[in-house]
Amino acid sequence: MSATTHHHDADSLAHKLNNATGVSPTRCYQCGKCTAGCPMAEEMDYTPSHILRLLQLGLEGSEDRVLRAYSPWVCLTCEVCYARCPQEVDIPKMMDFLRSESARLKKVNPRAADFLSFHKTMLDSIRYVGRLYEVGMIMGYKLRSWHFLEDVLMAPSLFFKGKLKLFPHLIKNRKNISQIFKKSGNARTEAAK
Amino acid sequence: MIKIAYYPGCSLLGTAREYDESLRAIVKKMGIELVDVPDWNCCGASSAHSLDHDLSVALPGRILMQAESLGLEDLVVPCAACYSRLMMARHELMEDAALKARVCEMTGMEFRGTVRPINIIEFLQKYSDTFTDKITAPFDKDVACYYGCLLVRPPKVTNFDRPEDPRSMDEIMSLLGSKPVEWDFKVECCGAAHSITRAGLVGKLSSKIIGNAVHRGAQAIIVACPLCHSNLDMRRNFINKAAGRKYDIPVLYITEAVGLAMGIGEKELGLHRHTVKVRYPEKVKVEAEPRPKAAAATKPTPAAQTEQTEEA
Numbered sequence: 001m002s003a004t005t006h007h008h009d010a011d012s013l014a015h016k017l018n019n020a021t022g023v024s025p026t027r028c029y030q031c032g033k034c035t036a037g038c039p040m041a042e043e044m045d046y047t048p049s050h051i052l053r054l055l056q057l058g059l060e061g062s063e064d065r066v067l068r069a070y071s072p073w074v075c076l077t078c079e080v081c082y083a084r085c086p087q088e089v090d091i092p093k094m095m096d097f098l099r100s101e102s103a104r105l106k107k108v109n110p111r112a113a114d115f116l117s118f119h120k121t122m123l124d125s126i127r128y129v130g131r132l133y134e135v136g137m138i139m140g141y142k143l144r145s146w147h148f149l150e151d152v153l154m155a156p157s158l159f160f161k162g163k164l165k166l167f168p169h170l171i172k173n174r175k176n177i178s179q180i181f182k183k184s185g186n187a188r189t190e191a192a193k
Numbered sequence: 194m195i196k197i198a199y200y201p202g203c204s205l206l207g208t209a210r211e212y213d214e215s216l217r218a219i220v221k222k223m224g225i226e227l228v229d230v231p232d233w234n235c236c237g238a239s240s241a242h243s244l245d246h247d248l249s250v251a252l253p254g255r256i257l258m259q260a261e262s263l264g265l266e267d268l269v270v271p272c273a274a275c276y277s278r279l280m281m282a283r284h285e286l287m288e289d290a291a292l293k294a295r296v297c298e299m300t301g302m303e304f305r306g307t308v309r310p311i312n313i314i315e316f317l318q319k320y321s322d323t324f325t326d327k328i329t330a331p332f333d334k335d336v337a338c339y340y341g342c343l344l345v346r347p348p349k350v351t352n353f354d355r356p357e358d359p360r361s362m363d364e365i366m367s368l369l370g371s372k373p374v375e376w377d378f379k380v381e382c383c384g385a386a387h388s389i390t391r392a393g394l395v396g397k398l399s400s401k402i403i404g405n406a407v408h409r410g411a412q413a414i415i416v417a418c419p420l421c422h423s424n425l426d427m428r429r430n431f432i433n434k435a436a437g438r439k440y441d442i443p444v445l446y447i448t449e450a451v452g453l454a455m456g457i458g459e460k461e462l463g464l465h466r467h468t469v470k471v472r473y474p475e476k477v478k479v480e481a482e483p484r485p486k487a488a489a490a491t492k493p494t495p496a497a498q499t500e501q502t503e504e505a
């Protein structure tokens with residue numbers, strides 16, 4: 001498993017992935033079990049095993065293809081790949097890293113822009129309320145993604161079933177939560193330097 | 194009175210409030226007191242780990258640290274997604290000292306690791322004595338127990354049941370007088386958090402789950418996760434669209450099934466909040482297998498046709 005293609009510079013994406021998460025793409029021997037079990041494989045531009053191969057090769061341009069891929073965003077983190085991988089490559093953790101790296105480097109696939117909006121809106125809700133405020137989160141997402149009309153028809157029925165709360169449940173120590181967000185943001189900018 | 198720490202999570206205050214209501218209704222009869230984690234926050238769900246790893250450990254980390262102040266060991270977490278994030282955070286905080294130091298600095302609190310999150314199935318297994326003796330109306334239905342992703346995966350972290358063919362929920366349902374059916378989509382993903390961003394995709398994935406449960410003769414699908422429930426129940430129109438047919442099989446939280454078996458009223462359990470009305474289709478005779486081959490050969494699509502008649 002130490003083919004010549006698997007040696008990486010310290011600034012290669014595979015190396016950065018390994019440093020940040022402990023996940024090593026070189027362990028993958030391309031059996032394809034991850035892709036076979038992945039419920040999203042047919043939606044992806046690069047299947048999980050293909051992404052691992054691109055990272056292993058580390059050829060010019062292949063890292064950019066990985067960072068600009070749609071796959072990490074459509075990944076459901078259902079953990080089937082990791083549960084079945086004979087080499088125990090933590091693919092969901094790799095996908096997490098690729099999402100945050102591509103967001104940081106502003107290389108998010110255009111088809112995935114709404115996923116990024118969704119995650120940002122959700123984190124905003126947690127940052128200011130302390131909890132996920134479903135109504136505010138969904139409205140925020142609709143504004144950010146320009147998908148105004150989807151799901152609006154469901155609102156009245158959910159409201160009468162008592163499932164839509166018109167006001168958020170604020171937690172008391174919101175200062176503590178905003179401190180967590182601030183410190184983790186600072187740590188990320190530090191790490192990126 | 195047995196006391197247990199309780200982390201409801203955000204969904205149980207909103208779209209999954211019947212899960213919270215049914216749990217509170219059954220523990221009252223079981224003689225167990227749930228103590229809410231003081232001033233709990235959101236676990237970060239699918240978004241924190243997608244964009245910021247440290248944050249995805251610090252948010253559930255704060256919940257664990259807040260729970261430690263209660264001095265109780267077990268922390269029951271009914272939402273499978275919250276359970277997964279709490280287990281993941283606990284696992285990483287135990288294994289990675291540098292990360293633990295960073296997270297403690299971020300939250301301004303100390304992590305001792307004295308609290309152990311348990312999912313709803315573990316909770317019901319552990320305290321089964323407190324409800325089996327109170328079963329007055331056995332839930333005598335053929336049920337498909339749907340575990341989804343996060344209760345069983347990743348096995349190294351959750352360390353719960355068999356990851357490919359779990360049995361624990363089936364065993365609890367048998368205690369209630371149900372007959373769990375053998376089916377193929379126990380641990381398949383319903384589409385989870387893509388419900389808002391890609392409802393069509395969720396419809397496609399969930400329609401396979403519902404279709405198989407119906408095909409295997411289930412009269413109800415039993416779940417233990419608010420995301421599974423909202424996708425299989427609230428997103429039924431997308432499922433029917435993807436499947437090209439109308440399914441009316443109801444989806445129940447396991448706590449609702451326990452409550453019904455204990456004779457608790459439907460309203461108290463929140464059954465009226467479901468999108469798909471809780472009415473059970475007729476029981477199917479699965480003993481009839483193997484089906485006569487000659488009859489099947491004359492029909493162009495035998496599987497679909499038998500399903501139709503089973504449904505009627």
